[in-house]
Amino acid sequence: MSLWRLEWMRLTRTKRWIALLGVYLFFGLLGPLTARYLGEILDVAGGDLEGATIVLPPPVPADGMAQYVGNALQIGTLVAVVVAAGALAFDAIPEMGIFLRTRVSDVRVLLTPRFVVTVGAVVGSFVLGGLAAWYETWALIGGLDAGDVAGGLLLGSLFLVFVVALVAAVAGRAASVLGTVMISILVLLVMPIFGVADAIGRWLPSHLGGALAAIPAGTESFADYLPATAVTLVATVALLYLAVRFASSREL
């Protein structure tokens, strides 16, 4: 039994992988379906509203990815934060923290497998959901350029790495799993508010989350995300540094 296997078992035995993969795959399959049949769905639901008729433009392939990103960015990120907090807030129950901390010489030995395995699970689920959305978009609406989708998936994955690093840093200070979740979500909610101003928004990590929709749609190019990519990389490294520092200085 190693700390790496412990984290793998945390994902599998607690069924957290099902929550992660389930939510991303669900939205990956639902997004293109919704984009393709939104008009029909509205008709069935009563599209004639007091004489006004909603007329939707014919769906285009980029709509499939946009629907996926919209849902994955919100619900998916929320689930990712909860799963990450469950793994990274290892002092939330002090007796469990004591068991681990008194058996390793450096807190990085504990943090590394938790961070890496969580990132792997979150990013893997996001990518699988994205690939499902890409395939279904091709099947229902039309094909999307593979390079654009890959670029969007890469940038979206980088955003999720940042999210897990944020949770790791917050877990070093918060007293509980719930506290870690709440503070992390608060930070993630505040970020897009600053991002309303485009001059600022294009530098923020949250900007990367929309890349999988915007790049295949042609509204932005991969190069447009370079400022946010640079900031996200720097912020992720800084957050990981803080996570180690906070966890090292914490008293139980």
Place this chain on the structure above:
Amino acid sequence: MIETTGLTKRYGSTEALKGVDLRVEHGSTYGLVGPNGAGKTTLLGILAGLRHPTAGSIAIDADRSRIAVLPDTPRFDPWLTGREVAELAQRLTTGADDRVEDVLADAGLADAMDRAVGGYSRGMLQRLGVACTIVGEPSLVLLDEPASALDPLGRREVLDLIGRLKGSATILFSSHILADVQEVCDTVGILDHGDLVFQGSVEALLVGRAVPRYRVRVRPPSDPVARALEQQDWVQDVARSGADELSVTVSSVDDAESKLAGALAAAGARVVSIGPEAVTLEQAFLEVTQ
């Protein structure tokens, strides 16, 4: 093995430890006793590296990887089995997992080792905690009230496990159950409101604090015997406990040994039994801390 000098810990304006000079000899079993809030957990936490002292120094003659810590209520991920928890404990300390089955069997968990610990009772968790503590063959074991919340049977089992550790490791064992300390430990330290008010062997504590007192059982009536003893100038006090038992406090053991039997005979007492009254750790503890 462990030596602290002027160890101080403050939480805001509260001084949890006030210049503690602890000395735990190599191979000893040291009982750290004190009422709730005395600072026992803080002291153990600092020695375990889980808390940082505000002032003072610590010298521990043991490699950090060979120091094992058991909190008062050990908890583990509930979806792991007992075997997996012990494997993790040994793997993290020695890099192997060859002692897991033996240690779990010693802890009485042979039949439960493949069950998820989420279904373990409090006593089983405590025994698993002790098993995880000893599986890495530590040279220093820090135990924080390991039996305080257990029923008598669970307490017995945990004390037996600790007893088996004696000789193979130095043990620092905090408790407010004085009988446990008296049974398991050879050295005792009394911590009271952050002060280490006594440190030494259990015998030194008991003898040093003992007022010479003898318990005398006589055939009733005991009142005339008590009155006769009270008139002796070397008798300080005679307390009656029951119809036939007297607790006689004397000025010295010599006086009692040379004069008590004669005084009882002169009083016409029909003596059933006579002997020195044992001072319990609890009495000594109360005397030191009050």
